[in-house]
Amino acid sequence: MFLKSITIKGFKSFADRVKVDFEPAITGIIGPNGSGKSNISDAIRWVLGEQSAKTLRGGKMEDVIFAGSGKRRALGLAEVTLTLDNRDGALPIDYKEVTVGRRVTRSGESDYLINNNSCRLKEIKELFMDTGIGKDAYSIIGQGKVEAILSENSVDRRELFEEAAGISKHKSRKEEAKKKLDSTEQKLQRIKDIIHEIQRQVEPLEKESKKAREYQEYRSELKELEVNLLANMYLELEEKLDQDITSKQRLSYQLTEAKSAVSEYDLRIDKEKERLEELTVDSDQQKDNIFEAKSSVERIENKLNLAKQQQNNILEQKNRLENEISRLEDRITLNKEEISKKDDKEIELVEKIKEKSLLLDEKNRGLDNLSKQLEEKFKVKKSFQDNQLNQITKINRQQHQLETASRDIKRYQEDIAALEELKESLNIEVDKALEKMENKKSRLEEIKDRINDYHSKHNREKSNNNQLQSHLSSLRDEYEEIKDSLNTKRSRLKVLEGMEENYEGYYRGVKNLFKYIEESAQIEGVCGVIAELINTPQEYETAIEVSLGSTLQNVVVEDDQVAKEAIEYLKTSKGGRATFLPLNLISSRSLNQQELSALNVEGAIGVAKDLISYDSKYRNVIENLLGRVVIARDIDAAVKISRVADKRVKVVTLGGDVVNPGGAMTGGSRNQNNNLLGRSREIGVLSSEVKKLATQLKEREELGLKVKESLVESEDRLVKLEDRIHQLELEEANYLKDYQQTNKEVERLRSELADKDSNIKRINQEILRVESESKELSQALSRLNNDDSSIKEKVIELEAEIKKLEEKKDLYTNESTELKVTIAALKQERGSLSEELASKERAIAYAKDEINSKKEEINRLGDKDRQLIFRKQELEKEKEEMSKEVVRLKNLLDEFRIEISEIKDKIKSYQQESKDIRARYERLQKEYNKVEIDVAQLQVKLENIQSKLQEEYELSIEQASADIKKIADHKKVEREINSLKRSMKRLEPVNLGAIEEYETLSKRFNFLQEQHQDLVESKESLEEVIKEIEDEMKEKFLETFNQVKAEFEKIFTDLFEGGQAQLALEDEDNLLETGIEINAQPPGKKLQKLSLMSGGEKALTATALIFSLLKVNPSPFYVLDELDAPLDDANVDRFANYLNQLSKIAQFIVITHRKGTMAAANALYGVTMQESGVSQLLSLKVDEVGEYEK
Known part of the structure; x- marks a missing residue:
């Protein structure tokens, strides 16, 4: 692992973003005093978690943010990022490259980052623990670290040895274990206090609990006696109630008979009144029916008039359509006549083309004949010259050559003239063909535009069709889903309604x-x-x-x-x-x-x-x-x-x-x-949901039908569009074929023109050659002219004849060309005529389609007319029937009036009879009321018993009567009940909750005792863990101390080029806290304590110790901040040489202004302040250092 780079922005004097790329060996950072080079060391320390603003040479943490300068305003954010190469897996994280960052704002918000992911400071500390890297580790060594080594307090030096021994993690574990131990002891004390308090509460609560249990036993016995007494009383009252109910039923029966009789008469009266009301309603209804029937007759007459009007409209439409058919037939006749004329014109053009073609053939034959004559003349001339050459071989040969050259030149010149004329003719044909191509191209583009337009319409319609199909499919899915849900809910509703109807539960x-x-x-x-x-x-x-x-x-x-x-x-x-x-x-x-x-x-x-x-x-x-x-x-x-x-x-x-x-x-x-309440509610909810789902199902079905209709219409439109596209594509194919044929003709003509140009060029070259030869022959012949005049005359005569023949041949060639042009023009005219004929044919076809459409419309109107005739017949018949109905309804109305009069008489008779029966009913009712009061009083007593059972014991009478014991003496039971109540009264007041409180408190007491035992065991376990950690720390510390001691003695001698030094423990019995003494003897001096050495000797001794620690437990990288400052030049060179040796096992970032150290660096960066208060970074070469420092 090594440090790849550091990126700084807004940190101290580095206002702008700066990135320093470090070499795996030694990187030097140099600069004048006050330029901010040590701020790089501070940035590394800060990003690794330094929390002390004083250590970072500031008053508060906000001081690390760029505070501004004369030209720049202060920044609100400081940010530093380290990038480390972790391909060797030295850091416990599964990345080959690790970035560690820290940000802080002026508001005090601070963020730590690992690989751009937010994290805690603890995670960064754990990441670098025991690697030698960290804010307090010896990987960052400045003057403060040297001072710690040189301090008179030997304990300060101990931290470096602990970091080298890798016991930082053990110290952290020990601190955590101590915190847990302290927490455990506090918990133990709290639990002891709680147990003591609970013990104080349990004893009186136990007494209250016993008292409450005794009270409950009395209450239970009291309940049993009272319930049994109430049940007996209930049954006795119920028996008396049955007797009174029998009397009541007898009276009730008599009352019922009287009431029945009254009801019967009331029913008769009501029935007759209902009939009277019905007849009155029917009578009124008949009047309405008569009015409605008369209105129907009027409506039928209106419909008849409307049908007649529609027939007149149909007749007018048929006449109009027949006139349009006649007009279209006239148009067809006119187009056919024009087609006939065009056909005649086409025949005439064919004849002309044939005539001109015959003339062309005749001219071509004349040309062939003239070519043969010319050939014969040349042969005669050649024969004559041969005879002359026989006399004078040399002269004849030269003369022959001269004549041949002269003839060739003339022939070539004539050929060029003929070719030029032919080129002109070909150019005219090319222009005509190109014009024709342009017209066809224009028409093709028009057709393509129309095809594209129809394709766009087709695509839009296809998209619409797909959407409709998708919508229809979605509706079907919704329909099935709703249907399934509806069936499920209907089934559930049916089951519940069945349970309700059968009173299940x-x-x-x-x-x-x-x-x-x-x-x-x-x-x-x-x-x-x-x-x-x-x-x-x-x-x-x-x-x-x-x-x-x-x-x-x-x-x-x-x-x-x-x-x-x-x-x-x-x-x-x-x-x-x-x-x-x-x-x-x-x-x-x-x-x-x-x-x-x-x-x-x-x-x-x-x-x-x-x-x-x-x-x-x-x-x-x-x-x-x-x-x-x-x-x-x-x-x-x-x-x-x-x-x-x-x-x-x-x-x-x-x-x-x-x-x-x-x-x-x-x-x-x-x-x-057996949820009776929930069942009723669920039935209501399900009924509502079933109605709602049924409505949704119907809506989906109706919407589905509409979408289907739209889909059919869309498919019809698609078919029509596809037909139209197909017609246009056929038309396009025909035009494209014509265009391609014309294009081939143009290419052929252009090729022929190119051939003619090539021939002209070749002939001109041949003329130049022949003219050159002719000049040489003329010079030779001029010398022989006097002797050869007769031969010359003959040659001239032959040449004249040849010339005449060639002129005649040219004339025939020109006439032949003109005939070709004329034939081409006639063919073009014939093509245009054919296109006009096709257009007329299409017009005839369109007119025929229109005629067919009109005839279909006439047939449809005929059908409609026949329907109207049939409808008129139906309406006439309906009118006749309705007129008869009006007469029938009037007769029926008279019958209703007679029956109404009869019913009114019946009602009067029934009312008198009913009055007599009611008087008898009232007498029976008074007797019944007396018995009913007795029953009510018994029922109230029974209800009171039920209420008492329910309120005091939550028992129904059925439950109370389940285990009933017959009581012979009610008074005796009542005395027992009173005795129990007195016993309960003596125990009062009673805390019935004491039973539960005692049980709860007992459980808690037992639980706390278990917790106390667990904490005691946990405390013992933590004390054992702390002892194991301390033993391991002692072992590692002593091992590392001995290794560093040996290295220090060797390196001291190397750096001082002699002398000796020793490290010693102040208290060997207290390895966890002992300080470390340094005794040194530079060359030529006595062994003495560090405090007695000179400043340079102290610095070099401290350097030796640092290098010793490095060799024993090397850190991946080191930052040496002006560690070489106190050294003289000779010691600086030894320092640099040793640094070179160590760079093979570790990376060094050296902040220095000593040339010897700079020379050892693999890369140099210069820090300068070209702008006041703002540090800038430059990459330097070693030979630039002197100039830079100036």
Whole structure:
């Protein structure tokens, strides 16, 4: 591992960002005094966690931030980053390169970073622990470190040895263990104090607990006697009640008969009145029907008039369409005539092309003939010259050559002229072809634009189609999901409704009673069970259900008479038992003022009756059952509420736990299978959700149909667009084919032009050659002209003839070229004519399509006309029927009026008979009321017994009667009860909570004793760990001291070039705290203490010790801040040489101004202040140092 670089920004005098790259061996940092070079050492110390502003040569930590200069404002942030090479894994982190950073702001915010991740100072210390690197380690050595070595306090030197021994981590572990030990001892003391306090509380609480248990035993026995007595009294009163109910039933029967008779007459009267009302309504309805029928006749007549108007409109539309068809047929005829004319023109052009082609062939044949004649003339001339050459071989040969050259030149010149004319003709053809290509290119681009436009429309429509398909798929998924949810909820609702209809979960008596009422409707005035008559928020369901208990199934009835009828039915049918709550007998119950104050306790929610909703009709019943029940958040709150209310109210928690009047508590797990309150609520919720889901399902179905319709329309549009694109692509292909053919023709013509240019160039070169040869031959022939004049004349004559033939040949060539141009023009004209013919054909096809469309429209209008004729016939028939209906309704109205008169007479007769029966009914009612009062009084007594059982013991009469013991002497039992109450009174006051408090305190006492034992064992374990750490520290320290001692003796001798030195422990028996003495004997002096040496000797001795520590436990890098300052030049050279040796095992960053040390550096950086107050960094070469220092 080595230090790769440091980056500084805003730290002390380094206002600008500065990066120093360090060499693996020695890097020197130099600069004038006050330039800020030591600030680099401070930056390294600071980033490694230095917290002392004084150590960093400042007053407070804010001083490390650049404070500004004459030209620069102060900065708000200081930041330093070290980059270390960790490829050897020296640092315990899985990175090959590690960066450590620190930032501080003027507001005091400070950040530490490892690899740009925020961390704590502790993590940085642990990262470098025992590596020799750190703010206090000997890896950063300045004058302060030298002073520590040279200090008279020998203990100061010990820290360097501890760091070299690598026991910093052990010291840290020891400190942590000591802190834990101190904490453990404090905890032990606190637990001892708590145990003592609890012991003081347990004894009196144990007595109170025993007293409370005795009180509970009395109360239990009292409960058993009172419950049994109340149950016996209840059964006796119930038997007397049955006798009174029998008498009441007899009177009730007689009353029922009288009431029945009255009811029968009332029914007759009501029936006749209903009939009278019905007839009156029917009569009024008939009047409305007559009016409606007449209105219908008028509406039918209006529809007939509308149908006639629509027929007239159809006739007009058919006439208009037939006129348009006629116009289109005329247009087709006109286009066909024009096509016929164009066809004639095309035939004429074909004939002309054929005629010109024949002339061209004739001219080509003439050209061939002239070429042959010329060839014959040349042969004659050659033959003549051969004869001359036979006489004078040399002259004839020269003459022949001259004539040949002259002929070639002329022929070449003629060829050039012919080629030039042909080029002109070809250029004209190229221009025409290019113009044609341009027109086709323009049309192609137009077609491509249209194709691209249609493709864009197609893509948009395709995207729309895909979206519609995706939407449809999504709707289908939603439909199936909603459908599944709906089916699930319907099934659950059906199950719950089935349970409700079958009264599942209700007692047998309740279930049989309601089934009987549903089947026969013989008992009137049954309002329902309590569970059905209240609405409970879900959060309070458990609390309300526990509060009501079995009374949830109590049956609320209008009065006690209904209750008696229901009880009689259950007895006679042996259908079980049920408890009834007559509205005319039940009185409300509520909390008194003192008990209401319990609602102010934290955790109190409210009185149970106020947390539910119900019809005001049942207020007394609900307040009777729940008026003295308080709902609490939890069991702790419930206990507090019970105490405040003097244990006279029932408190129920949201979880279903109960604190009963008197203080008894009931709790634990509950069976949730028979949740009558929740079932009703769930049925309501499910009914609402089923309706909502059904609506959503219908909406998704309707939306799906709309999306399907849109999808079909989109697919139709896609097909049309694809057809149009296909037509345009065919048209594009045809134009492209024509364009490519024309382009090939242009290329061919251009190639031919290039050939002609090449031929002209070649012929001109040949003319130059031949002219040169001719000149030489002419000079030779001029000498022989006098002797050869006759031959010359003959040659001239032949040349004249040849010339005439060549001129004639040129004429034929020109005529042939003109014919070719004419033929090309005729062919072009024919092409244009063909395109016009195609356009006319397309116009005819379009017109035919329009005619077909119009004919289809006419057929559709015909169908509509026939439908209207049929509709008119139906309307005429309907009008006739409605007229008949008006007559029928008027007759029926007369019949209603007669029947109404008859019914009014019947009603008067029934009313008189009913009056007589009512007088008899009133006499029976008075007798019945007397018996009913007796029954009510018995029922109140029974209800009081039930209430007492419920309030004091939370028992229903059924539960109290389950283990009943027959009592012969009520007075005796009452005496026993009074005796028990006196015994309980003697024990009062009783703290019933003492039982629980004693058990809780006992458990806590036992727990604390266990905790005390654990802490004692933990303390012993920590003391053992501290001893082991100290033993290991002693061993490592002594081992390192001996190694450093040996190295120091050797290095001292090397640096002083003689002499000797020793290290000694001040107290060998106290290795953890002992100081270290240095005794040295420089060459030529006596052995003496360090304090007696000169300044230079001290500095060199301190250097020897530092180098000794380095060799024993080398740090990856060292920062030496002007360590060589006190040394003379000779010692500086020895210092530099030794530094070079050590650079093989460690990296050195040396801050110096000594040349000997600079010369040892592998790289040099100069620190300067070109701008006042701002340090800058320069990279230097060794030979630049002298100039730089100046």
